[in-house]
Structures are given as C-alpha cells and as structure tokens.
Ligand SMILES: [Zn+2]
C-alpha cells in the first residue's frame with residue numbers, strides 16, 4: 001500500500017489547492033532540516049515534499065486520486081488496478097506520446113520579411129550591390145530576449161508546476177476520460193514573467209531600423225526574390241530570426257524593353273537611309289555603339305547585336321540586343337524633292353507599280369518570323 005499523501009499533509013481528501021499549500025507550508029516550516037536536523041524529522045520532511053509534489057500538481061493529483069502513484073510506487077488497488085508501474089506509464093497508456101509534450105517554449109522562430117527594391121536595367125544586367133534599410137523586430141537588448149525586467153527572471157508557474165498544461169478527469173458513459181489543456185495561468189509556457197521588461201513589454205524583441213548591403217546578382221528580373229537568411233523578424237522571446245526576401249522591381253528603361261534576357265528597341269530611319277544604308281549611333285548598356293543599317297533594309301526588319309542583352313542569371317553568357325527597324329516614308333515633299341523622286345521612279349520603272357499581293361499582313365508575318373529566328 002502506497003503512502004496516503006493526504007494523511008501525510010494532514011488534509012481532507014477534498015481539500016482545495018489552497019488548503020494543501022497552507023498545510024505544506026506549515027509542516028515545511030516545522031520540519032525543515034535547518035530547524036530540526038534530527039534524521040527522523042528529515043525523513044518526514046521528505047515525505048511531505050513528495051506528498052506536496054503530487055497533490056499540488058493537478059495532473060499528478062488526479063492520477064493519484066484514480067489509484068495510480070505518480071511517484072513511482074505501485075497503485076493503491078483501485079482505479080487502474082495497480083497494473084501500471086508509474087505515472088508516465090499510465091499517461092502513455094492513455095495518450096501515447098502526448099505525455100511527452102511538456103511546456104511550450106517562449107522562444108519561437110520569427111517570420112520572414114519582404115522588401116521591394118527598385119533597380120535600373122543596367123544593374124539587373126550586370127549585377128550590383130545596394131544599401132537597403134529594413135525595419136524588423138530585433139532582440140531586445142534590455143532583457144536579451146528573456147522578456148523579464150532587468151534583475152528579475154521568469155518563474156515556474158505554480159498552477160501547472162512548470163508543466164504547461166493542466167489535466168481534468170471527466171466521467172462519461174465510456175468511463176473516466178482525462179483531458180489536458182494548456183495551463184490558463186501561464187498560457188502553456190510553464191513559466192510566468194512577474195515583471196515584464198519595460199522596453200519590450202515582455203515580448204523579448206523590439207522594432208528597429210537597420211542598414212543592410214545586398215548583393216544583386218547579374219540577371220535578376222522583375223519579381224526575382226533574393227533570400228537573406230536570418231535577416232527577417234526575430235521571433236518572440238528572442239527566437240531565431242526568419243529570412244528576409246528582397247523582391248526585385250526593375251524600373252522601365254526609356255529605350256530598351258526586356259523580354260527574358262534579350263532587349264528590344266525600335267529605330268526609325270528615313271526611306272533614303274534604308275535604301276542607301278547607314279550607321280546609326282545607339283547608347284547600349286555597354287556604351288555607345290553603331291548600328292549598321294545595310295543598304296536595302298526593309299521596314300520591320302531587325303538587327304541583332306549579339307551579347308548586348310542581360311547576363312543570364314544561371315550559366316553566364318548574355319542575351320542579345322535586337323534593334324527593330326521602322327522605315328519612314330516622307331509625307332511632305334517640296335517641288336524639288338518631288339521632281340527627284342519622280343525621276344527615280346521613272347529610272348526604276350516604278351511609275352505605275354502593280355504591287356505584289358500576298359495573303360495576310362506582310363509586316364506582321366516578317367516580325368513574327370524574326371522573333372522565331374531570333375533575329
Ligand atoms: Zn526586453
């Protein structure tokens with residue numbers, strides 16, 4: 001027969017937690033080894049401690065009341081029939097691994113954060129480094145993330161005795177059912193912070209603005225996210241920080257339109273230049289270059305400048321810069337120009353051209369064809 005813990009503390013079986021606590025304190029003062037060092041008294045002191053450990057813990061108390069001995073002794077015969085060796089065996093039988101749950105940590109991983117970063121086309125093409133300001137939660141330096149005011153500390157919750165959960169036995173038609181729920185006094189943490197840190201109100205973290213340098217690799221595009229591990233929000237209780245994602249937003253370029261890693265632009269040239277050929281200057285990402293317009297260039301034709309596009313994000317190499325040509329027909333002619341053109345038309349036998357008809361839109365088709373051929 002196991003010890004009668006109620007008798008040890010000298011309380012009734014229906015004693016409240018308050019009565020149990022009071023009885024224990026009175027006996028502890030009386031029997032404390034400092035007051036009363038005699039071995040017999042010390043033995044008794046150990047007994048009241050064990051009794052209090054069981055009866056002050058709602059979970060252990062209920063197991064004990066049901067006939068188990070949470071302190072490892074054999075059962076007292078009733079309830080579970082004494083077949084269980086100890087408290088955790090009983091718990092395991094009912095809840096499986098649930099008895100391993102324990103209190104939840106005050107420390108949790110922080111959330112990821114995201115910041116949008118505007119960059120220019122040339123920065124996307126060649127890569128760059130950027131200084132950014134981020135506004136995230138950081139560890140509170142006043143309490144080092146503990147959440148307790150300086151000079152104080154978190155204390156074991158006296159309602160759940162640090163367990164983080166309390167159990168309740170209810171009687172149903174299936175028999176007695178034990179349910180556990182998070183301790184209402186400590187919200188399941190197992191500890192309480194009597195004096196929260198004044199700086200962070202007990203959260204263990206404060207908001208702060210920081211400067212960070214971000215390396216932007218060559219080839220990023222609109223929507224590319226660069227992950228900076230551990231630069232996100234610090235978690236509650238000074239928990240590990242989440243990641244920071246820098247989302248790239250490419251500012252539209254006045255001349256070049258980006259498609260993948262290729263750049264596109266359109267150059268408008270006069271009819272005569274298209275016929276005779278010319279060189280037009282173009283400010284590319286690599287500096288001033290000359291676009292060679294061959295004699296006889298048609299409107300809608302495109303001229304690729306190889307390796308003048310954006311660097312491929314993976315694998316190196318670069319896209320192309322594709323110059324689309326638009327030939328402008330003069331809309332106003334003075335008498336001399338008109339005379340010259342009529343002479344030219346006569347020389348070329350084009351005074352009454354019949355034209356060549358084809359299905360569809362030639363201009364559109366040639367542009368599509370160029371796109372397919374990568375020209
Ligand atoms: Zn603090």
Ligand SMILES: [Zn+2]
Nearest residue numbers: 157160183186
């Ligand atoms: Zn608690």
